[in-house]
Amino acid sequence: MDDTLVTSPLQISKRKRLNQRSKTIIYLVLGLTFLLLIAVAGTLLSHAAITTNFMQKNLLPSLQYPFGTDWLGRDMLARTLRGLSISIVIGLFASFISAMIAAILGTAAATLGKTVDEVITWLVDLVMGIPHLLLLILISFALGKGTFGVIVAVAISHWPALTRVIRAEILQLKETNYVKIAGKMGRGKLEIAVKHMVPHVFPQFLVGLILLFPHAILHEAALTFLGFGLPPEQPGIGIILSESMRYLSLGMWWLAVFPGLALLITVLLFDLAGGSLRKLIDPYSAQD
Amino acid sequence: MKKRFFIALGLTAFSLLILVGCGNDDGIPSSSVKESVIIAMDVESEPAAGFDPILGWAAGEHTHDPLFQSTLLTTENDLIIGYDLATDYDISDDGLTWTFKIRSDVKFTDGAPLTAKDVAFTYNNAMKQATETDLSMLNSVEAVDDTTAVFHLQTPYSSFAYIAAVVGIVPEHAYESAAYGQKPIGSGRYILKQWDKGEQVIMEANPDYYGEEANIKKVTVVFMSEEASYAAAKSGQVDVAYTDPDYTVRPITGYDILSFNSVDVRGINLPCIPAGNKTAPDAAGATLPAGNDVTANRAIRQAIACAIDREALVRDVLYGYGSVAYSESIGEPWESQTMKVEYDPLRARAILEADGWTLDANGIYEKNGLKAEFDLLYIASNSARTGIAMAVTEMLKEVGIKVNPTGSSWDQIAGLYYKTPHVFGAGMHSPAGLISHYYSGKNGASYSNPVVDDYIRQALAAPSVEASYEYWMKAQWDGNTGVTPAADSPWVWLVEIKHVYFARENLNVIDEKIHPHGYGWTITNNVDQWYWD
Numbered sequence: 001m002d003d004t005l006v007t008s009p010l011q012i013s014k015r016k017r018l019n020q021r022s023k024t025i026i027y028l029v030l031g032l033t034f035l036l037l038i039a040v041a042g043t044l045l046s047h048a049a050i051t052t053n054f055m056q057k058n059l060l061p062s063l064q065y066p067f068g069t070d071w072l073g074r075d076m077l078a079r080t081l082r083g084l085s086i087s088i089v090i091g092l093f094a095s096f097i098s099a100m101i102a103a104i105l106g107t108a109a110a111t112l113g114k115t116v117d118e119v120i121t122w123l124v125d126l127v128m129g130i131p132h133l134l135l136l137i138l139i140s141f142a143l144g145k146g147t148f149g150v151i152v153a154v155a156i157s158h159w160p161a162l163t164r165v166i167r168a169e170i171l172q173l174k175e176t177n178y179v180k181i182a183g184k185m186g187r188g189k190l191e192i193a194v195k196h197m198v199p200h201v202f203p204q205f206l207v208g209l210i211l212l213f214p215h216a217i218l219h220e221a222a223l224t225f226l227g228f229g230l231p232p233e234q235p236g237i238g239i240i241l242s243e244s245m246r247y248l249s250l251g252m253w254w255l256a257v258f259p260g261l262a263l264l265i266t267v268l269l270f271d272l273a274g275g276s277l278r279k280l281i282d283p284y285s286a287q288d
Numbered sequence: 289m290k291k292r293f294f295i296a297l298g299l300t301a302f303s304l305l306i307l308v309g310c311g312n313d314d315g316i317p318s319s320s321v322k323e324s325v326i327i328a329m330d331v332e333s334e335p336a337a338g339f340d341p342i343l344g345w346a347a348g349e350h351t352h353d354p355l356f357q358s359t360l361l362t363t364e365n366d367l368i369i370g371y372d373l374a375t376d377y378d379i380s381d382d383g384l385t386w387t388f389k390i391r392s393d394v395k396f397t398d399g400a401p402l403t404a405k406d407v408a409f410t411y412n413n414a415m416k417q418a419t420e421t422d423l424s425m426l427n428s429v430e431a432v433d434d435t436t437a438v439f440h441l442q443t444p445y446s447s448f449a450y451i452a453a454v455v456g457i458v459p460e461h462a463y464e465s466a467a468y469g470q471k472p473i474g475s476g477r478y479i480l481k482q483w484d485k486g487e488q489v490i491m492e493a494n495p496d497y498y499g500e501e502a503n504i505k506k507v508t509v510v511f512m513s514e515e516a517s518y519a520a521a522k523s524g525q526v527d528v529a530y531t532d533p534d535y536t537v538r539p540i541t542g543y544d545i546l547s548f549n550s551v552d553v554r555g556i557n558l559p560c561i562p563a564g565n566k567t568a569p570d571a572a573g574a575t576l577p578a579g580n581d582v583t584a585n586r587a588i589r590q591a592i593a594c595a596i597d598r599e600a601l602v603r604d605v606l607y608g609y610g611s612v613a614y615s616e617s618i619g620e621p622w623e624s625q626t627m628k629v630e631y632d633p634l635r636a637r638a639i640l641e642a643d644g645w646t647l648d649a650n651g652i653y654e655k656n657g658l659k660a661e662f663d664l665l666y667i668a669s670n671s672a673r674t675g676i677a678m679a680v681t682e683m684l685k686e687v688g689i690k691v692n693p694t695g696s697s698w699d700q701i702a703g704l705y706y707k708t709p710h711v712f713g714a715g716m717h718s719p720a721g722l723i724s725h726y727y728s729g730k731n732g733a734s735y736s737n738p739v740v741d742d743y744i745r746q747a748l749a750a751p752s753v754e755a756s757y758e759y760w761m762k763a764q765w766d767g768n769t770g771v772t773p774a775a776d777s778p779w780v781w782l783v784e785i786k787h788v789y790f791a792r793e794n795l796n797v798i799d800e801k802i803h804p805h806g807y808g809w810t811i812t813n814n815v816d817q818w819y820w821d
Binding site: 055248250 | 514538600604668671678681692693
């Protein structure tokens, strides 16, 4: 009784609630751990994901098969995890390549003079101007589809937004005194860019990279769903979803619902991780 | 005791009530016009070139009755040759001249009589077109008088009767290549009234048809995907809907599930030559990579043939809507019983070991550094073929052969299957299937055996189609050599797939003829004889 009287509301909140920063860190760590777990589990389950068992086909979700089984008796949980892990790996590759392209082009546009800037800005507008999925399909199809086609397609269609961000940041940096002084002291353009400017935009680069993951994963799934991505014998999420379509009218909802939800959650987790990271890095919110 | 009985009775009545209640929910319209029928067909069945026999309508692998046109001959339900326009036909001793006598009472729907001139016109034009109808054996066709057509062949071809059973006769006076397919004029049982491309075909009975009067006066064919077909039946919009064994697990109230016997078989080609070869050049001189080191081994091919549990495929993949198949001619007059093989995984292993294959650490056979491992192509959009590929993979793993199933589309597979085994669909209303699978030259297994070739030539040179059956069977096994699973085994045949349809309970669908490979128009072969209760 006495205790509650002396405890002020502020103290309660301090004791029971974590501050924003700790929360963000917890989100980030949890999200990343979860994603890592999915990736590892999927890799371990690569065999179970394609093993057929005709005695156990078309089963509703149960304790033994939490996500049910499909028309070939394959365990949908194993397939979903495997599919997600494939998606995550492809997402990692594709967004890393994409972010690297963005970093190089963004820096080049901001530092290498007007002509280069114009060319790169034009390229950015061009790629952004073509409908996204169409561009993805074109590239993937031209490269013979499959994992390689998807990675390249996603990688070379996702860089423009981040390129713009990095270009703008570096243009701002160019006006700062220390960069101007470095220039006056006779440093080369490239040296200034690499030594003095790139380290400054690294946080934006990192956040941009992580925020590319959900895009990359969703686009991989979409591309595969439409038949222009992963080969059909691979348990990609897009494959699982497109296979499930014909069974929906038969009432086999679990073939689409669980893998779809799992994809959604994965994407949200990446988004959350990216958002948290931005909060931690961004000086405006870092102290919250 | 009595009490329990009444409770049981009450429960039964209650559950029946519920069932009836469910049935009413589906809302099947009760008044159908009793002389019309609506059939849901797969999208691929809509002929791209229209309903023009010269451009391949009704012919090829997915053979069916041309409906709008008449044919010289016809195939009976047991695939023995019967007569349509022809009243008689005669083959010269050298097999190079076929003389058809045709009816004189047949009129096209525009009123003009059908004569031998139209027959000659049809074939002389059709042989110039590259379609699924193989008319390469024809030299020329001439009309001697109004009722006599003489066919001159380049080589004897006893199976020509089966071609004459699918090529519809078009009117010479009203044929224009570009337009005919859209608005065909023929002498068949039905007249094309309307064709909404990508949607439907409406046809009406031909009032002047020379044969029996049609029961069904109006037939509407709608083209839709499997899911849409199921949904259309469920909402009562179609009378007959094609479907897949998968869908039979959820029957539709008010509809029966019909399944028709077919020669629609699935099998796997096993390239018989080593990798690095090429196919014989086609007309344009193009070749494709051919050959596979693993399946080039005869023991591997023989082992695969007896390592596959065909009963299990029928039960598990086809939900029982199929039967085991050992050849592509199941139920046809030229089917050979010697193609049969027992499921015996132990024998499969024994065959491999006798040939010098030994197990490696992973339980896969190898011989001289070559692993018993190969890719298996399948059309990924087809659930039955996917299922077969997956099940075969598991079964062959049991006998130490590793298979990597590789899903793709037919466009891609068409360039790959000469070097990589593929889950094929086959089955024709003609012994010509045996030529395409086993005759030297460009066949899926790159198979070549002079003895087999010789029997095929003898079969084609036989004095009549009936006399050819014996040679077709000998081509498969003559007591010493052949293509049986115990001999060269270039193709492993697995299952026959029954063609499954949902049809309204009160519609009597008559369709006795064994279906060929491919769903589609075959269902309409006897649509004129269907009737409503």
